[in-house]
Amino acid sequence: MDAKICAALLSQVRETRPLVHHITNTVTINDCANITICAGAAPVMAEAAEESAEMVAAAGVLVLNIGTLNPAQVESMLLAGKRANELGVPVVLDPVGAGATALRTDAVLRILKEVKVAVLKGNAGEIGVLAGAGGKVRGVDSCGLAGDPVETAKACALATGTVVAMTDETDVVTDGERVVLVKNGHAMMDRLSGTGCMASSVVGSFVAVADDPLVGAAAALAAFGRAGEQAAAGARGPYSFRTALFDELYALTPEDLEEEARLEVV
Amino acid sequence: MDAKICAALLSQVRETRPLVHHITNTVTINDCANITICAGAAPVMAEAAEESAEMVAAAGVLVLNIGTLNPAQVESMLLAGKRANELGVPVVLDPVGAGATALRTDAVLRILKEVKVAVLKGNAGEIGVLAGAGGKVRGVDSCGLAGDPVETAKACALATGTVVAMTDETDVVTDGERVVLVKNGHAMMDRLSGTGCMASSVVGSFVAVADDPLVGAAAALAAFGRAGEQAAAGARGPYSFRTALFDELYALTPEDLEEEARLEVV
Amino acid sequence: MDAKICAALLSQVRETRPLVHHITNTVTINDCANITICAGAAPVMAEAAEESAEMVAAAGVLVLNIGTLNPAQVESMLLAGKRANELGVPVVLDPVGAGATALRTDAVLRILKEVKVAVLKGNAGEIGVLAGAGGKVRGVDSCGLAGDPVETAKACALATGTVVAMTDETDVVTDGERVVLVKNGHAMMDRLSGTGCMASSVVGSFVAVADDPLVGAAAALAAFGRAGEQAAAGARGPYSFRTALFDELYALTPEDLEEEARLEVV
DSSP: OOHHHHHHHHHHHHHHOOEEEEEOOSSSHHHHHHHHHHHTOEEEEOOOTTTHHHHHTTOSEEEEEOTTOOHHHHHHHHHHHHHHHHHTOOEEEEOTTBTTBHHHHHHHHHHHHHSOOSEEEEEHHHHHHHTTSOOOEETTEEOOOSSOHHHHHHHHHHHHTSEEEEESSSEEEESSSOEEEEOOOOGGGGGSTTHHHHHHHHHHHHHTTOSSHHHHHHHHHHHHHHHHHHHHHHOSSHHHHHHHHHHHHHHOOHHHHHHHOOEEEO | OOHHHHHHHHHHHHHHOOEEEEEOOSSSHHHHHHHHHHHTOEEEEOOOTTTHHHHHTTOSEEEEEOTTOOHHHHHHHHHHHHHHHHHTOOEEEEOTTBTTBHHHHHHHHHHHHHSOOSEEEEEHHHHHHHTTSOOOEETTEEOOOSSOHHHHHHHHHHHHTSEEEEESSSEEEESSSOEEEEOOOOGGGGGSTTHHHHHHHHHHHHHTTOSSHHHHHHHHHHHHHHHHHHHHHHOSSHHHHHHHHHHHHHHOOHHHHHHHOOEEEO | OOHHHHHHHHHHHHHHOOEEEEEOOSSSHHHHHHHHHHHTOEEEEOOOTTTHHHHHTTOSEEEEEOTTOOHHHHHHHHHHHHHHHHHTOOEEEEOTTBTTBHHHHHHHHHHHHHSOOSEEEEEHHHHHHHTTSOOOEETTEEOOOSSOHHHHHHHHHHHHTSEEEEESSSEEEESSSOEEEEOOOOGGGGGSTTHHHHHHHHHHHHHTTOSSHHHHHHHHHHHHHHHHHHHHHHOSSHHHHHHHHHHHHHHOOHHHHHHHOOEEEO
16 A cells, blocks of 8 residues: 555546435535535435435445434434445445444444445544543544554454544544554644544545555545645635635645555555 | 526516525535525525424525435425415426436426426436436536537426526526526536535525516526636635625626626527 | 633633534535534534434533424424423524514524524524514514614513524624623625524533623624625625635634624613
8 A cells, every 4th residue: 555556546436426415414424526626526415214225326435424413314324334245335334433432333333234334434532432542532523542553443443444544633543453554634624623524535535446445535635634734824724724625625636645644654 | 598688687686685585405504594695685494394484475586406305305395385476476397317316306296286386496417317217317417418408498487387597507498488598607506515405595586576487597607607707717615706796796886797798588 | 701701711712622513504514514623513414313312411502493493403402402491502593584484483482482492593583473563574584673772672581581692783682681782793794595594503612601691792793794894795695705714703802802892782
């Protein structure tokens, strides 16, 4: 896994424009739609249980995000997720706020049990909770980990049978054996609501075209982080940063990504 | 129908500030509220069946948009739509994703059967599906038409008994007999989520004050398209374009619209 | 109550970063999340009845906003509100559109009856309706008051047993005895959807750290209004104003607020 592969996958997203089917929260749903377009893919949001499984048939990936979950939405996620599994459509799960309430933790565990998830993309607190390794979550924010980040992510990947993409200052992407660290990104991304959700949409866009979900997830985080670095350069505050973040991901070239992706295979 | 009428209707929206009652999707609901303000009208979003029909009584127009529909929302749309018909409040329908799932197509057909719709505003794929003329829809995006755009829009208008406003590079507005082409707009509008939904809100704002829904819809698409042209001038990417799109519609003067509306009556 | 206290409370929000738990509408939910961050606090949105009361336990304040209410959401608000009362977590209520439909007015009256609300933050029309003093509301917009603003706000505070924060060109904050006028703000804030909701989120952020809800609410409105003044300076229209509004609140210093807060104790 190297920067060349990141660049190749970005080109592939742009060329094939996969449909990224989201069942997601109402806080950042617009951000997720627009960042998907800026990554080069096509978003659709279809949540009703009456259509979510049908929509999966046209999709290149299914992104599940529990940011404003309710029991009916979880049922729809299960229906869509199972259909995705039947069709070979990869599933990305963002366990927003897992550990903060029982509803959230239970929903994630149930989805992980009933649906084969390709990539579990969470912050350090959420992944720590799901690894049973002392993650701390307040609301939807990570308050850190008790133990070593790489070991925690690996434990979570082994426990859940997924590729774990744990975002933090350095992102850790692992299937329990292989580990890729992604060092792109900027602190300003934490001063904006929804960057975690957007990261999941970008991961979805790349996983839709990647043969290996680990490689797709790492490349996506490098691309999104690189856009964040570029956006921070001219931003006056969180909202001008936001405008620039979308514009920069849209403008990101495979050439720039190949040069600037900061990956470390450990 | 000429550019002078577009300018006059824009002035009338600004002077009377009609209330535009939306029952709409969660992806672009904020965009719809803000673009309505920028057009010169006043938005309200009231979706619960317990109040949607009551809210209609104060409204100048009802905009129905099925972008994230569910069965309960469709019932509320029907209640509000029937009340709007009783009160003589015009109804605009945006059939987002019709053709992509049975839930969407069926909901549109049911609304069209039970509610008198003044303007059906869809993309080429959606209108093609509703005309039974080989429209192609992937997620919520048009993938084009099998036949001639004008003939398809006319067929849809005659089949549904509405004014059809079909958006594409050239927009086609028709009641099945009269046809107006609107050539304003910019390709950047396709690189932003929600421009189709925003167009419906602007159409609603104009239809609220127009005697003739066909004229109102065409004038609205000219105004919104003109704002898009202006916005594209200085935009660095989709999100700076977005900021400019709202600002430009807000700043659009009747004088500029009279000069720049590109209509063709065929 | 003076500008020094406003500055001290702003510092306190930034230092303690209270969790602001929202049950709110789908139109402006993203704005509320981001403005909370820009104020210096941490937002969380958890609406399902299955988790809303549990989430309150971690929160510094609960903000209830009925902008797109439905009966299930009102039940969740009641559950969370009662739990907040048990835990001593202050509750802020934004009665969006009270007076426009029976569902809205009844929901506000029920919440006020069953939950001890610390601050009731509404526009002039809404507060006029709740005071039984001839408020006029069209959709979610205030169309003004029949009587004197200060007397109306005082009457509403006494009738509801809350601190009333009534926003208008001059904001009136009162517990029925004490009255603080806040004169910060800019007319451009009315040309943007969601500034009322954002104001409630900022009020929540300050009330979470203030000993006295009246002082917290007044300081919050001064801070938010001051950001609006700064933002209007360079804005080309409502959307560039919006970008600047978030950036300016984020950049607002206690020193600037101490100098520029325009309060009048009457």
